Amino acid sequence: NAGVTQTPKFQVLKTGQSMTLQCAQDMNHEYMSWYRQDPGMGLRLIHYSVGAGITDQGEVPNGYNVSRSTTEDFPLRLLSAAPSQTSVYFCASSYSAGQWDSPLHFGNGTRLTVT
Amino acid sequence: AQSVTQLDSHVSVSEGTPVLLRCNYSSSYSPSLFWYVQHPNKGLQLLLKYTSAATLVKGINGFEAEFKKSETSFHLTKPSAHMSDAAEYFCVVRTMNTGFQKLVFGTGTRLLVSP
Numbered sequence: 001n002a003g004v005t006q007t008p009k010f011q012v013l014k015t016g017q018s019m020t021l022q023c024a025q026d027m028n029h030e031y032m033s034w035y036r037q038d039p040g041m042g043l044r045l046i047h048y049s050v051g052a053g054i055t056d057q058g059e060v061p062n063g064y065n066v067s068r069s070t071t072e073d074f075p076l077r078l079l080s081a082a083p084s085q086t087s088v089y090f091c092a093s094s095y096s097a098g099q100w101d102s103p104l105h106f107g108n109g110t111r112l113t114v115t
Numbered sequence: 116a117q118s119v120t121q122l123d124s125h126v127s128v129s130e131g132t133p134v135l136l137r138c139n140y141s142s143s144y145s146p147s148l149f150w151y152v153q154h155p156n157k158g159l160q161l162l163l164k165y166t167s168a169a170t171l172v173k174g175i176n177g178f179e180a181e182f183k184k185s186e187t188s189f190h191l192t193k194p195s196a197h198m199s200d201a202a203e204y205f206c207v208v209r210t211m212n213t214g215f216q217k218l219v220f221g222t223g224t225r226l227l228v229s230p
Contacts, residue, residue: 042223103161106151
């Protein structure tokens with residue numbers, strides 16, 4: 001059981017380049033989300049999805065796009081990378097969007113550097 | 116608004132001594148509370164959760180936490196630290212104020228364990 005799989009593990013981009021961070025889960029989870037982790041700031045929610053075809057903005061959505069065409073996949077797109085997007089990105093999923101005690105399952109992260 | 120404050124950015128203990136990681140929360144609603152652990156270059160892993168059942172919650176690897184409503188606290192403890200406990204720990208509050216769960220992460224406490 002792979003859980004939540006993120007690719008790539010590391011990426012270096014130049015300012016203005018675009019790329020997609022991939023996230024896949026094999027647990028048939030309803031809820032998927034993207035977080036960024038920056039030193040001293042904890043994790044901040046970028047976008048989330050409560051099911052295929054449904055996405056919404058989190059706390060820090062600017063500069064990022066998402067889509068959810070299948071239950072399994074939730075890619076995060078950077079349209080024009082900026083140095084402020086240098087961070088570690090985590091994808092997380094949970095069984096239910098509305099169930100109180102449904103914990104998050106995290107991927108191992110993608111470390112992105114924008115020069 | 117919901118918030119979480121982790122009172123220490125770093126905690127240092129010796130192997131075999133007790134661990135105390137402090138967390139205070141603020142919530143307008145009855146919260147669910149979680150502790151997650153992050154080992155280097157890994158995603159976050161659930162340690163334990165409180166969802167309004169027993170106020171003393173036992174988690175994995177010998178950790179436990181006590182929910183104290185009067186003190187708005189959810190401190191994480193372990194009687195005897197092990198070298199493998201060295202990691203970063205996040206306190207998380209979940210509230211349901213819009214029909215959908217909202218997670219708020221603390222800024223993390225790095226636990227250092229010396230031999």
